[in-house]
Amino acid sequence: MSFIRFALKNLFAHKTRTILTMGSMTVAVAVLFTLVSFNRGYEKALKTQLQGMGIHMMVVPVGCPYEAASLILKGGKIPNYLPADVLDQVNAIPGIDVAAPAFMSGIVRPDEGRTDIFVGVDSATLRLKNWWKIDGRFPEKPNEVVLGSDVALIEQSHVGDQIYVPEKDATFDIVGVLEPTGNEDDGMFYIPLQTAQKLFTDTTIATAAGSVTDKLTGISIRLKDPDDAPVISAQLGKIRGAEVITMGELLGTMMTLMGAAKSLLLSIVLIIIVISALGVLNTVLMSVFERTKEIGVMRATGAAQAHIFGLIWLETLMLSLLGGLGGLGLALVGARLLESLVKKFLPLAPRGSVVALEPGSFILIVAFVIGIAVVAGFYPALRAARAKPIEALRSE
Secondary structure, eight states, X not given: OOHHHHHHHHHGGGHHHHHHHXXXXXXXXXXXXXXXXXXXXXXXXXXXXXXXXXXXXEEEESSOHHHHHHHHHTTOOOSOOBOTTHHHHHHTSTTEEEEEEEEEEEEEETTTTEEEEEEEEOTHHHHHTTTOOEEXXXXXXXXXXXXXXXXXXXXXXXXXXXXXXXXXXXXEEEEEEEOOOXXXXXGEEEEEHHHHHHHSSOXXXXXXXXXXXXXXXXXXXXXXXGGGHHHHHHHHTTSTTEEEEEHHHHHHHHHHHHHHHHHHHHHHHHHHHHHHHHHHHHHHHHHHHHTHHHHHHHHHTTOOHHHHHHHHHHHHXXXXXXXXXXXXXXXXXXXXXXHHHHGGGSTTOOSSOOOOOOHHHHHHHHHHHHHHHHHHHHHHHHHHHTOOHHHHHHHO
């Protein structure tokens, strides 16, 4: 009987204990593989999405841009706006190819479980996002709107229809529908800049720089030469009341936030790994104790210590590999479901799948499984190999 068949027979001599141990390994491997794949896929998808935006940097009001974004998503009023003359100062800086002003605001619809994001834009947006394809035309008149592709599906509306915004008592003519872009642009309502400024600001507020209806929530910038980003960013930083965010900084911040969450998840996985290793160790060690007489007979009939050691270690490796294969299968089946749940809570969650099933992830899992087998199987194998035939037979 070959070593492999003999090892399998020994493993399943106690089916319940073996299956429970394999189950713990399966869960550990599934969680680890899903975490690694999700982390790599999310970072890759986020980089691709940010690079595909065609934006090298943004000028925003002084303050925390993420807090402002959160307020907009909740339909609240942001505390700061860009001064009215910032756009002119930005355009005066050499090296800037396009500077597209925007005014963004949200309307919460709790009954429908969503927030409608309205973005006030002008013709500079078309030059900035020159890959846009619009079924219809860009909004020009105050009561015109272009719908993102997702919005058009939700509203069940087409070019030529009208939408009514009861919160603002405003009716818009749909003059265009944006073809799918694969990013957040698909979920926006695009209206003329001045219309957004008038509808979504408190017209009673005034500052030394003029009415708040002249203000902006951000300016997206594309450079003629991306290598000039450090110099131009320094010049933009001198504008009063403005703060500069480069896409690299934005990505870095997002990766930092994700890294904190990943550290917590890795801690959980580490606990699972320890439990799995102890489970494998316990199963194999109990098997060694129960087979003391069998091991003694094998030693007495000529089996070398290396044979006993190899057999026990082979059993440990097979137990770990079977659990690992089960974990990979569970991860492949459940990763998409987990992804759909987790993406709802991710900042700037990219569209499309963010689970990267890369060869490196499989290699890492195989190394993890073999590592558990090596560590958990060493002591039981060594104990069995050192057993003296006479003492082993006498103990029975």
